[in-house]
Amino acid sequence: MDVTYRIEQKRQINGAFPGPKSQALAARRAKAVAAGVASSLPVYAADVDGGIIVDVDGNQLIDLGSGIAVTTVGASNPAVAKAVAEQAARFTHTCFMVAPYENYIELAEKLATITPGHFEKRAVFFNSGAEAVENAIKVARVATGRQAVVAFDHAYHGRTNLTMGLTAKAAPYKRGFGPLAPEIYRMPMSYPYREENPNISGKEAAERAILAMEKQIGGDQIAAIIIEPIQGEGGFIVPATGFLPRVAEWAKENGIVFIADEVQAGFARSGAWFASDIEGIEPDLVTVAKGIAGGMPLSGLIGRAELLDSVHGGGLGGTYGGNPVAVAAALESIKFMEEQDLAGRARQIEEQFFTRFGAIQKEVSALGDIRGRGAMVAIEFVKAGGKEPDAALTKKIAEECLAEGVLILTCGTYGNVVRLLPPLVISDELLGEAFDVLEAAIRKHA
Ligand SMILES: *Cc1c(COP(=O)(O)O)cnc(C)c1O
Numbered sequence: 001m002d003v004t005y006r007i008e009q010k011r012q013i014n015g016a017f018p019g020p021k022s023q024a025l026a027a028r029r030a031k032a033v034a035a036g037v038a039s040s041l042p043v044y045a046a047d048v049d050g051g052i053i054v055d056v057d058g059n060q061l062i063d064l065g066s067g068i069a070v071t072t073v074g075a076s077n078p079a080v081a082k083a084v085a086e087q088a089a090r091f092t093h094t095c096f097m098v099a100p101y102e103n104y105i106e107l108a109e110k111l112a113t114i115t116p117g118h119f120e121k122r123a124v125f126f127n128s129g130a131e132a133v134e135n136a137i138k139v140a141r142v143a144t145g146r147q148a149v150v151a152f153d154h155a156y157h158g159r160t161n162l163t164m165g166l167t168a169k170a171a172p173y174k175r176g177f178g179p180l181a182p183e184i185y186r187m188p189m190s191y192p193y194r195e196e197n198p199n200i201s202g203k204e205a206a207e208r209a210i211l212a213m214e215k216q217i218g219g220d221q222i223a224a225i226i227i228e229p230i231q232g233e234g235g236f237i238v239p240a241t242g243f244l245p246r247v248a249e250w251a252k253e254n255g256i257v258f259i260a261d262e263v264q265a266g267f268a269r270s271g272a273w274f275a276s277d278i279e280g281i282e283p284d285l286v287t288v289a290k291g292i293a294g295g296m297p298l299s300g301l302i303g304r305a306e307l308l309d310s311v312h313g314g315g316l317g318g319t320y321g322g323n324p325v326a327v328a329a330a331l332e333s334i335k336f337m338e339e340q341d342l343a344g345r346a347r348q349i350e351e352q353f354f355t356r357f358g359a360i361q362k363e364v365s366a367l368g369d370i371r372g373r374g375a376m377v378a379i380e381f382v383k384a385g386g387k388e389p390d391a392a393l394t395k396k397i398a399e400e401c402l403a404e405g406v407l408i409l410t411c412g413t414y415g416n417v418v419r420l421l422p423p424l425v426i427s428d429e430l431l432g433e434a435f436d437v438l439e440a441a442i443r444k445h446a
Pocket of ligand 1: 157158264289
């Protein structure tokens, strides 16, 4: 990897944490910002580069979150920043539905080549991951003339009305926000660590879900099956090998649109361009967002031409969808990922993670499971001697890391998973130091 850093890649906490400027901002925030928006960090960002977040008091934190898997190429990647400035100087917006422009087409062409699936494709762009998911369901319903949509246990697909219905976890995502959208059915996921039968194969786990779909809905009633090839918020759950291919095959046999929600796992994060590539599945539709544009808000829906083209003219769109500044950032981000082989970099991070935490797992029984792919890896914490989730320990470890200047996010249906999502431009040295801090926190509290 050939990256130069603007900010010294050094972890540093100066005195009180949060410092006085962050405390002052927190007080202003409490009087101005809706209480429903929570933040992981008690400090406020001032400057971000490589693997370092500098806060308003000059503290330097190691970033293992990437703004939730977004700033894969860095939060101030010079090539992305330049493309943004150049595009903004020409025009920031015309609305593609009013005065279309070239870079939208260029990004659609590019995504057709890098997304899974050897078939003719079309793409359409939006602003958020949730919006891409909503539109995938709209397209699947028009294309099939059916209504039922299948999602899985532990799924996360967003916070809008339709997508919070697809999301599995009630609190905090759905609680009190109903009524939820109808015709959503939830099926059992392949979650190898928590299977009742530890020997169940991926194919058998798929057959379990297929039987439930046949009995509870009927294959000919289902418009779409949507699944994250590696689940994100639900706990970085990697389904057993064979699960995804069998579900995709059954979808095809039944004329069901198979949608891979690659919003979190896509764009080199998993060590492949897309997590679907790992088992070679070819989803009919792919939703993308997060890592696509170096931090600029952009999402997309890419897939089979005949599906996307089945929608009537004017049926898809949105004022800002495929904003030219965000698209310029996406084109530069993708180029950077290719030139710097960030998928290869993610695989290096995966290896470093499993070597280090695999060894610790042998000594500390609280590390129930370590899993993930690429730079999307996690530790599931349990109480000693069993598999009972230990959310309190997980919280303590994440807080300890934070106090030491390492930003670590948690996730999981049971709140007992620490997830690592470093920017792929982080140096080995800084990543190793973050691992040291996490290891020390585990040994102190577990
Ligand atoms: C984050 C996420 C979404 C929602 O994306 P937003 O941009 O927050 O709307 C959807 N699906 C998956 C898998 C995600 O991780």
